[in-house]
Amino acid sequence: MSIQSEELRTFVAVVEAGSLSAAAEVLEQTTSGVSRALSRLEEKLGASLLTRTTRRMELTEEGRAFLEQARSILAALEQAEETIRTRTRKPVxxxxxxxxxxxxxxxxxxxxxxxxxxxxxxxxxxxxxxxxxxxxxxxxxxxxxxxxxxxxxxxxxxxxxARLNIVASPAYLERHGAPDSVEALEQHQLIGFSQPETLNHWPLRHSAGDRYQTRPAIRASSGETIRQLALHGQGIACLSSFMTDADIAAGRLVRVLEHYDSGYRQxxxxxxxxxxxxxxxxxxxxxxxxxxx
Missing domain, CATH: 3.40.190.10 (Periplasmic binding protein-like II)
Incomplete structure (x- = not known):
């Protein structure tokens, strides 16, 4: 016969309360009910867990060994219940x-x-x-x-x-033309970040590697400011795809140097x-x- 969790709780309660009657009060059961549950547990285990006298109860050697395991099992059950309650409870x-x-x-x-x-x-x-x-x-x-x-x-x-897009507005490209190589960026007005400087290393393949260090003519601390400058035709910028994909789809910005993209993703x-x-x-x-x- 399998052991029930309630029998484990009864055994632990009796040990912690010190007597059947005290455990019955804690568990809100009758003393006879607690006694029967304890007897069933001992019968299933085939071992005596407590030595009962008229004045007190003491753990047997088997009882001491089983108590630690019973407490661990009950703790694991409580943790599992709390996990499910947390998952199903509406977050507030x-x-x-x-x-x-x-x-x-x-x-x-x-x-x-x-x-x-x-x-x-x-x-x-x-x-x-x-x-x-x-x-x-x-x-x-x-x-x-x-x-x-x-x-x-x-x-x-x-x-x-996120992919990084090298972009410019149609108005800027109409005035200055599109760069046909990475090195040609040196003849264009570039928009970059004031800090950190690493954000001005664009993911472009060229003769010296796959990161091209730019020299921005205009710098800003915010990517959104750089986007607005690019939209207003102030130069070529390197910005995350989540900022520019909608602009590209709408024709407000155009990708340049796509064939030199190194594939880097932020x-x-x-x-x-x-x-x-x-x-x-x-x-x-x-x-x-x-x-x-």
Whole structure:
């Protein structure tokens, strides 16, 4: 006959309470019911777990060995129950999400309505920052970052990756023509980032490798500012596909030097502290966002 979890709970309760009557009170059962459950357990095991006297109860050698196992089994059952409850419980509370402004505008904001319809009890607080931040200092639960992550004690989750497009507006290309080689970029007005300088190393194959170091004539700290400058015909820029694919499809921007593309893709990752109370809200948001990406 198989052992039931209630029999294990009865045995542990008797040991911890010190007597059948005290255990019966804890379990909200009768003393005779507790006694019968304990007897059934001993019968199934074929061993005596407790030595009963008129004054006290003591564990036998078999009882001491079995107690540790019983507690482990009950703890595992409680953990399994909590896991299922957490999965089925509707996530509630505030979730603070930080991302670079272009990613927030192009990849998060368009889907907020759908997310709110699905999880109406999650209060979203969205902030933008183009640099790596201290989550505690900025009061953020999740930070979404583009590119290689710095060494960190934070949990990280890869969400997707993005191609980089070398683009210019039709108006700019009409005035200056399209470059026919990577080296020809030196005769064009380029738009780049003020920092970090690595963002101005464009993924283009040329005689010296597959990353071309540019010298921007115009620099900006935000990718969205660079996009607007490109749309207004101020030069050639290198921007993530999630920022420029819609512009390319609409004819507002045109890809140049496609045949020299090295195939490099920027990583899109989320970083966060592990927090049991937040974990359900975090996983809901990241699962949702990853599906959209």
């Amino acid at each position: 509370g505030k979730l603070r999400v930080d991302a670079a402004a272009p990613f927030m505008l192009h990849c998060v904001v368009p889907h907020v309505g759908e997310f709110r319809d699905r999880y109406p009890d999650i209060e979203l607080e969205l902030t933008t920052n183009d640099r790596f931040i201290d989550l505690v200092e900025q009061r953020a639960d999740i930070a979404i970052r583009i590119g290689a992550l710095q060494d960190s004690t934070l949990h990280a989750r890869a969400l997707s990756s 990583k899109i990752s989320a970083v966060y502290y592990h927090n049991t109370q937040l974990s359900r809200r975090i996983s809901c948001f990241l699962d949702f966002l990853q599906d959209r990406l």
